[in-house]
Amino acid sequence: MGSLRKDTKGQWIALSGLVISLILIGLAVLANQAILAGYHSSNAALEFPKENIRELNLHTHDNARMIRSMSFYINSTTNETVPDAFDQLFDNYSIQMKKLYAVHGEVVDVSMVSINSTTGKYTMDDIDMVLVNITYDDGITHYVAEPELIEVNK
Template identity: 45%
Template sequence: MESLKKDTSGQWILLSGLVIAIMLVVVATLFNQVNITGYYASNAALEFPKEDIRELSTQTRLTTSQAYDKAVIINQSSNQTIEQITTSLIQSYNSQLSTIYASHGKAVDVEVANFTYGPNNSTEIVSIWVDITYDDGTTFYSAEPEIVEVNQ
C-alpha cells in the first residue's frame, strides 16, 4: 500500500483529463452562444417590415396619382381647386388607411406636403409631395417627402 502512495505518475493523467474536460465544457458553451446569437440576428432581420413599407409606399403613389386624375375631372364641375380636391381625397385615403393599419396594431399617416408646378404653365401641377409615416411599435419609418409625378 505504501508503494501506491509514492507512485505519482497517474496524477498527470488525471490532471490532463480534468483540463480536457473543462476545455470541452468551455468550447461547448461558446458554440451554444454562437448558435443563439446567429438565431437572434437572423430573426431580427426577418421581423423588419420592409414589405409593409414597400406596399404602403407603392399604394400611396398609385392612390395619389389616381386622386389627381379624379380631382381634374371633379374640378370641371366644382368651385374647388385641383389642390383642394386632391388634398381632400388624400385625407380620405389616409383616414381609411389608418383604420386598416390600426386594426393590425400599426400607425400610418399620409399627408400632402406640397404641389410642384410646371415651368411653362404656372397652373399645371407636375408632382405632388406626400409625407408618409409608418410605426408598428418596433420600427419607425418616415418618407418626407415622397414625390409622385402626376402630369406626364
C-alpha cells in the same frame, strides 16, 4: 495497503481526463455562442421594415395617381372643385392607411402638403405633382419623408 497510497499514477490520469473534459465543454460553449451570434445578427437585418416602407411609398404614389383621376371625375359630375375633391379623397386614403397599419402595431401618417398645377386651371393635363409627407414608425424604426414629390401625370 501502504503501497497503494503512495502510488499517484492514477491521479494524473484522472486529472488529465478532467482537464480535457473542461476544455471540450468550453469549446462547445464557444461554438454555441458563435451560432447564436450569427443568428441574431442575421435576424436583426430581417427586422428592419424595409419592405413595409417601400410598400407604403409605392401605395401612396399609385393612389395619388388614382385620386387625381377620381377628383376630375367628381368635378365633372358634381359642383365640387378638383382641389377640394383631391383633398377629401386623399384624407380618406390617409385615414384608411392609418387603420390598416395600426392593425400591425405600426403608426403611419400620410398627409398632403400641396397640389402643383402648371396653369392653375386644374384640367387633366395641368396637375403635375403632389407633395406628400410620409411618416412610418413601428416602435423600433422611424422613417420620415417630408416632402415626398409624387408625379401624378404619368
